[in-house]
Amino acid sequence: MSNFKHHIEVHNLSTWFGKKAILKDISCYFEDNTVTAIMGPSGCGKSTLLRTLNRLNDLVPNFRREGEVVFRGENIYDMGYSVYDLRKHIGMVFQRPNPFPMSIRENITYGPKLHGVKDEDELEKIVETSLKKAALWDEVQDDLDKPAPNLSGGQQQRLCIARALSINPPVLLADEPVSALDPISAAKIEELIVELKKDYTIILVTHNVQQAFRVSDQAAFLYLGELVEFEKTKRIIEAPADERTEAFITGRIG
Amino acid sequence: MSSRVGALFVYFRTVTQSRRHFFDFLFKFLLAIVILIVISPFFLVLIQVASIGFQQVFGSGPGQGLEFFTTFPGVGLAGGVRNAFVGTVELVVLAGGVGIPLSVFGAVYITEYTQAGWTRAIVEFTSDVLAGIPSIVFGAFGFAFLVDFLHLGMGIIAGSLTLAFMMIPTVLRTTQEALRAVPMSLREASLALGATKWSTTWNVTLRAAFPGLITGVLLAIGRVMGETAPLIFTAGNNLSVPTSLTGSGSWVASMPYTIWAYISDPREYLQAKAHGTALALMIMVLTIDVVANLVSRKVTRRLV
Amino acid sequence: MSKEEIQAIDHSESESEVSFIHRLKNRIVDPFDDFLNADRSGKTDKAGKVFLLVPAFASTLIIILILAFLLFESTPILTSPVGGPGIIVNPTWDPNRNLYGIAIFVVGSLLCTTIAIGIAVPVGIGGAIFLSEFCPMRLRQPIKMITEMMAAIPSIVYGLWAYIVLVPYIKNVLAPSLQNNPLTGWIPLFQGDTNGLSLLAGGVILAIMLLPTVVTITTDALQTVPTSLREASLALGATQSETARKIVISAALPGVGAAIVLALGRAVGETMAVLMVTGNSLQIPYTLFDPTYVMTSIITNQLGYAFVFPLWRSALFAVGLVLMIMSVCFTLTAKLFIRWGMKTRGYI
Known part of the structure; x- marks a missing residue:
């Protein structure tokens, strides 16, 4: 099983909030340089699964978990595992754009500074490359010291992507990154995700089948906390094996 | 047990594995000490007041226990603080009778009958300013305006009106919040x-906002109950209960004033009585505060 | 001053006067008419609004009174030769x-x-x-x-x-x-x-x-x-x-x-x-x-x-x-x- 090829493997993962079971015995893996879509109707636990991968659920009161999440051959839930180092290697983009109330530059340099980058020139380089990767550089290169919350929604979300890329994580988690945006900004960010696949492993939560079809290589379909199907996206959408998957894809549940 | 020790060991290894981990731990640890410092005065004050006052309020000697509240000050150990107890109740009831309707009506007007604009801004701003005015300024104002200018004289009327003025901002603002929380x-x-609109406001909106309103009223009552400074020049003092509405017969004692008068007195039994009065006042004020909290938490629970 | 100018001034004055009277009518007379023409429940509504107006400005009134009395009471020392600001x-x-x-x-x-x-x-x-x-x-x-x-x-x-x-x-x-x-x-x-x-x-x-x-x-x-x-x-x-x-x-x-x-x-x-x-x-x-x-x-x-x-x-x-x-x-x-x-x- 563990031939370190996959960046993240999930083994028999179950989670609860209080008494309520959210994820039930899930096993899957996420390969290098692919986009994996986690699909499902709202409330099926897709965000919970995503947030379990970088241990962001740890702080939620009453959260309980069984099973393993293996990253580079180590179970991230092992006692003594440094959660800060883990998150250095797994970036995250959220559902709604959430820039820090600081300037654009400070938003980007926040992460690198935390991890000990002090050199001004290097930080400057990081700002430029991150913004370029997030296709935002041309729009904001003259306004780097302006407050980030003044940007438009689509620009804010690309800034958040740039912020996540600033510490150069091999894995990028995206939790419905375009659902709060207008269609044009959404299309831009979808393009960006396909572009970023070259260098990053991307795990994308979405409830939009078309979007999963457009950007992802493999897909997982979650329904009421169960992993119903885990397959190549093309296969899952063109020939769903389970009737629940089919019902979701054809729009009967969602 | 051994797994506990193991977990502790692993935790310390985690904490010390890097400078950042260690600072994180240290920061939280220091703040935990800070919060202990923040809440410690509550217990220090409570212990001091209760250690001497308990005997007065719950004891069975002369002027203690029930007698503490039902007899007027006598010679030496005898007698209680009935004058102060009754005075505070009377002052608060009268102040509430004037202040509460005034502020509730005001809050209803600005939330139900006006749009956001100048009127609302002025009323909100002046209430906030009023809430920030030092209590001694209220006292001086009550003295200049009510006692002197209106010739009311010192006594229960001037004292309770001054307290009513102090209640307005709290009740008005909380009622306003409560009304705003009622869904359109x-x-x-x-x-x-x-x-x-009139009957909707009184029968539907206000009823829905009632718990929030009660909380505001209770908080305001708890606040004015403990005020000393506004009463010194407006209510006077009295060894008995007020017998008239004007003249020196209307002068009225209050619990905070009595604490002040007794504690500055070198006679030891008076200091004990000051502690007893303080304990009784604390119990009353804290009970009101707890009830207010219980009521308002119900509000949020119901609205969510 | 030319005729047109005088006319213009005249005009603007009468205009402002009209608008002032108009506003006065809007503010005071019309609500009053409304009140008289309203049915019983309408009357309760309108009377209630006026009744509530006074308490709403209680805090404003108190602030003004406090300021007025503090100023009034401190005038003697602020104007006296032994005092002043x-x-x-x-x-x-x-x-x-x-x-x-x-x-x-x-x-x-x-x-x-x-x-x-x-x-x-x-x-x-x-x-x-x-x-x-x-x-x-x-x-x-x-x-x-x-x-x-x-x-x-x-x-x-x-x-x-x-x-x-x-x-x-x-x-x-x-x-x-x-x-x-x-x-x-x-x-x-x-x-x-x-x-x-x-x-x-x-x-x-x-x-x-x-x-x-x-x-x-x-x-x-x-x-x-x-x-x-x-x-x-x-x-x-x-x-x-x-x-x-x-x-x-x-x-x-x-x-x-x-x-x-x-x-x-x-x-x-x-x-x-x-x-x-x-x-x-x-x-x-x-x-x-x-x-x-x-x-x-x-x-x-x-x-x-x-x-x-x-x-x-x-x-x-x-x-x-x-x-x-x-x-x-x-x-x-x-x-x-x-x-x-x-x-x-x-x-x-």
């Missing part, structure tokens, strides 16, 4: 049935 | 010799407030960060409740505690130990004989009374910071304390600012507790153990027998006027902080 659809449902 | 920098207060300088009280108030704020703000903000960011769920509610109860305890009770416990402690333990310790004994701030009634006692009891205000308001401000900002910071590999210090505090800065200013206002206006422990001596304190006299105390102590002497009484009301102006300024500043927060952060 509730009002619309009533208006759609043909009810007038 | 200069009393605020004049340090000699001696009513027997018609000297009414209030500088001592202003300085005393400011020093007391400085000590109180210096203790209460860092401690209170630290406590608020713990309460909002790190506190275990089970402890959060009880601690919040205790801080709210601390805010409810009457100031006279704090005064009693400070008078009975804190003052003797300063006299018997703190002052001797600081003065006899070779490490701290030479520091000028710690010099002087003391009976415990001192600037330090006033500052400390004030700090204790401010703590619940600072903690409660700051906690509320920290709680309004969206969770997603904390998560974004944590997802970048920040520790919880780094997130609290670098993201949460800066996002909640306007609210924290408002908390500090409101605490300042309370500190300057606090009366009973400070009165009981500062010693009320007419001098400017040079060390922490010197007694002092604050603005609220002089009014409380002297208005009772000064009111028959016009100038003396007037000088005390002038102190009240200074207090009032300060408190209005603090409220205004707090409001500005909150507006700034609305503008720059979008929440709070």
Whole structure:
């Protein structure tokens, strides 16, 4: 099983909030340089699964978990595992754009500074490359010291992507990154995700089948906390094996 | 047990594995000490007041226990603080009788009958300013305006009116918050049935906002109950209960004033009585505060 | 002046007159007509609106009255040859010799407030960060409740505690130990004989009374910071304390600012507790153990027998006027902080 090829493997993962079971015995893996879509109707636990991968659920009161999440051959839930180092290697983009109330530059340099980058020139380089990767550089290169919350929604979300890329994580988690945006900004960010696949492993939560079809290589379909199907996206959408998957894809549940 | 020790060991290894981990731990640890410092005065004050006052309020000697509240000050150990107890109750009831309707009506007007604009801004701003004015300024104002200018003289009327002025901002602002929290659809449902705005406001909106209103009223009462400074020049002092509404017969004692008068007195039994009065006052004020909290938490629970 | 111009002026004047009458009609006559034409329930509605208008402006009226009376009462001293606005920098207060300088009280108030704020703000903000960011769920509610109860305890009770416990402690333990310790004994701030009634006692009891205000308001401000900002910071590999210090505090800065200013206002206006422990001596304190006299105390102590002497009484009301102006300024500043927060952060 563990031939370190996959960046993240999930083994028999179950989670609860209080008494309520959210994820039930899930096993899957996420390969290098692919986009994996986690699909499902709202409330099926897709965000919970995503947030379990970088241990962001740890702080939620009453959260309980069984099973393993293996990253580079180590179970991230092992006692003594440094959660800060883990998150250095797994970036995250959220559902709604959430820039820090600081300037654009400070938003980007926040992460690198935390991890000990002090050199001004290097930080400057990081700002430029991150913004370029997030296709935002041309729009904001003259306004780097302006407050980030003044940007438009689509620009804010690309800034958040740039912020996540600033510490150069091999894995990028995206939790419905375009659902709060207008269609044009959404299309831009979808393009960006396909572009970023070259260098990053991307795990994308979405409830939009078309979007999963457009950007992802493999897909997982979650329904009421169960992993119903885990397959190549093309296969899952063109020939769903389970009737629940089919019902979701054809729009009967969602 | 051994797994506990193991977990502790692993935790310390985690904490010390890097400078950042260690600072994180240290920061939280220091703040935990800080919060202990923050809440410690509560217990220090409570212990001091209760250690001497308990005997007065719950004991069975002369002027203690029930007698502490039911007898007027006598010679030496005898007698209680009935004058102060009754005085505070009377002052608060009168102040509430004036202040509460005034502020509730005001809050209803600015939330239900005005749009956001100058009127509302002025009322909100002046209430906030009023809330920030030092209590001794209220006392001086009460003295200059009520006692002197209106010729009310010192006594229960001037004292309770001064306290009523102090209640207004708290009650008005909390009532306003409570009214704002009532969903628009509730009002619309009533208006759609043909009810007038007037009856909708009193029968539907205010009823829905009632718990929040009660909380505001209780908080305001708890606050003015412990005020000393506004009463010194407006209410006077009295060894008995007030017998008239004007003249020196209307002078009235209050618990905070009595604490002040007794504690500055070198006679030891008076200091004990000051502690007893303080304990009784604390119990009253804290009970009101707890009840206010319970009521308002119900509000949020119901609205969410 | 040409004919057209005259006409134009004429025209504009009549226009404005028309619009004024029109507005008057709109404001007063039309509602009145509406009222008369309305059916019974309509009449209740309209009468009710007028009935409620008066209480709505009660607080405005009281503010105006307070300002008017403070100004009116302090006019004699502000216009008198022995007084004038200069009393605020004049340090000699001696009513027997018609000297009414209030500088001592202003300085005393400011020093007391400085000590109180210096203790209460860092401690209170630290406590608020713990309460909002790190506190275990089970402890959060009880601690919040205790801080709210601390805010409810009457100031006279704090005064009693400070008078009975804190003052003797300063006299018997703190002052001797600081003065006899070779490490701290030479520091000028710690010099002087003391009976415990001192600037330090006033500052400390004030700090204790401010703590619940600072903690409660700051906690509320920290709680309004969206969770997603904390998560974004944590997802970048920040520790919880780094997130609290670098993201949460800066996002909640306007609210924290408002908390500090409101605490300042309370500190300057606090009366009973400070009165009981500062010693009320007419001098400017040079060390922490010197007694002092604050603005609220002089009014409380002297208005009772000064009111028959016009100038003396007037000088005390002038102190009240200074207090009032300060408190209005603090409220205004707090409001500005909150507006700034609305503008720059979008929440709070």
